[in-house]
Amino acid sequence: MDHPLIIKFGGTSVGGGAQFTRAAKIAADAAAARPVAVVVSAMSGVTNTLLGAARGNVEADATAELRRALEERHLEAAREAVAAEYLPGVEERLLALLDRLVAAIQAPAVQPAARKAEIAVYGERLSSTILAGAISSQDAPARVVAEDPIATGAEFSASEVDVGETERRCARLVAPLLDGGLVAVVPGYVGHSPEGLPTTLGRGGSDLSATVLGRAIGSSEVWIMTDVDGVLDADPRLVPDATLMPRLSYEEAGVFAGLGAKVLHPKTMEPASESGMEVFVRNSFAPKRPGTRVTGFEAGPGVRCVALRREVAVEIPCTDGRESKAAMVVCIGSPDDEDLARGLKILRSAGIPAWHHGIASAGLVYVVAVEAGEAALRALHGSLITTPVVEEVA
Numbered sequence: 001m002d003h004p005l006i007i008k009f010g011g012t013s014v015g016g017g018a019q020f021t022r023a024a025k026i027a028a029d030a031a032a033a034r035p036v037a038v039v040v041s042a043m044s045g046v047t048n049t050l051l052g053a054a055r056g057n058v059e060a061d062a063t064a065e066l067r068r069a070l071e072e073r074h075l076e077a078a079r080e081a082v083a084a085e086y087l088p089g090v091e092e093r094l095l096a097l098l099d100r101l102v103a104a105i106q107a108p109a110v111q112p113a114a115r116k117a118e119i120a121v122y123g124e125r126l127s128s129t130i131l132a133g134a135i136s137s138q139d140a141p142a143r144v145v146a147e148d149p150i151a152t153g154a155e156f157s158a159s160e161v162d163v164g165e166t167e168r169r170c171a172r173l174v175a176p177l178l179d180g181g182l183v184a185v186v187p188g189y190v191g192h193s194p195e196g197l198p199t200t201l202g203r204g205g206s207d208l209s210a211t212v213l214g215r216a217i218g219s220s221e222v223w224i225m226t227d228v229d230g231v232l233d234a235d236p237r238l239v240p241d242a243t244l245m246p247r248l249s250y251e252e253a254g255v256f257a258g259l260g261a262k263v264l265h266p267k268t269m270e271p272a273s274e275s276g277m278e279v280f281v282r283n284s285f286a287p288k289r290p291g292t293r294v295t296g297f298e299a300g301p302g303v304r305c306v307a308l309r310r311e312v313a314v315e316i317p318c319t320d321g322r323e324s325k326a327a328m329v330v331c332i333g334s335p336d337d338e339d340l341a342r343g344l345k346i347l348r349s350a351g352i353p354a355w356h357h358g359i360a361s362a363g364l365v366y367v368v369a370v371e372a373g374e375a376a377l378r379a380l381h382g383s384l385i386t387t388p389v390v391e392e393v394a
């Protein structure tokens with residue numbers, strides 16, 4: 001069998017019926033050429049709603065309202081994306097999942113952390129049911145992998161993956177579907193504890209689910225489908241002219257994600273670099289664009305991308321004797337002393353005093369007043385990133 005391709009869809013990529021259809025077409029097109037396993041997040045906003053419900057005891061009225069809202073949103077999406085042939089089955093499964101969710105919310109809290117994880121993962125259980133129906137509707141028969149294939153430790157939140165047990169579970173639960181010519185749809189974010197209870201991989205963890213699954217089933221390629229063109233050289237919500245990074249190394253991607261590049265869960269690259277899988281980050285709404293390709297390579301000298309850490313734990317004495325919280329801009333890459341001095345000059349001409357500066361393993365670090373953080377990020381982004389992408393030496 002060809003190496004299976006993993007395609008992960010984030011929450012905005014399955015935000016409603018039209019988006020499910022778009023995602024299903026991407027998966028069905030790919031499945032025409034090779035075996036495909038899909039990992040899917042909850043519909044956007046659903047995990048937040050569920051975590052809200054998991055906090056404390058929920059009144060009966062509030063639970064009924066939660067169920068009504070989730071039912072309406074998921075059924076509406078299913079009716080738009082799933083063909084008549086598959087719709088009754090999908091609707092039935094969605095309603096059964098919602099019944100189980102309500103039971104989980106109402107169950108006496110034996111162990112709060114276990115209850116929270118159990119409730120939180122219903123977002124992915126619901127979205128995967130719709131996506132499997134939507135992919136089947138695009139003439140690529142698909143099935144949900146209902147028994148969570150990713151094995152974790154006993155922690156209920158941000159649980160560690162058990163690599164060996166995950167491999168065994170995937171061989172039993174995922175590989176037979178792919179061998180049978182089906183698209184396997186795996187709910188992201190959810191893990192399976194040694195006692196057989198649901199755990200989570202942490203917020204944003206569906207990215208990690210994708211590479212963990214890929215390593216377990218011998219994939220060579222993972223696509224992370226999201227709502228931007230790929231990994232940009234700064235957070236586009238803070239830096240409007242952030243530009244696409246066509247290439248990233250596993251290491252850079254891990255460092256950037258760890259410093260706040262929300263587009264990837266910080267641990268996503270660990271399974272990928274261990275097993276040499278290529279990771280592509282692409283736009284669900286423009287899937288033909290090349291996106292960002294993440295592999296193992298040396299990026300060369302200079303600054304590649306910038307990240308802002310707000311409210312770092314350093315408190316800096318101000319001139320008037322008060323203490324102020326600090327922000328830290330990290331310019332990621334392999335810069336040298338000249339780059340450091342250039343950055344200081346850039347900040348000085350923008351009128352931003354740097355309280356501390358230095359070179360750390362991640363790159364250049366500038367500590368500034370919290371209020372100046374975003375301006376510092378934009379100034380350094382605008383003038384410090386000069387490094388051309390160095391092509392891989394074959």
Ligand code: ADP
Pocket residue numbers: 009010011012013041204225226227228230231232233234235236237260261262263264
């Ligand atoms: P998904 O639901 O697909 O997992 P996320 O919301 O988790 O999507 O991540 C995508 C978002 O991450 C983008 O919409 C963007 O606002 C934000 N983001 C932050 N930093 C970056 C970056 N460096 N490159 C791309 N996107 C980023």
Ligand code: ASP
Pocket residue numbers: 010011041042047048123188189202203204205206207
């Ligand atoms: N749905 C989960 C979250 O919102 C996981 C994910 O989207 O990756 O955190």
Ligand code: MG
Pocket residue numbers: 010204207262263264265
């Ligand atoms: Mg995400």
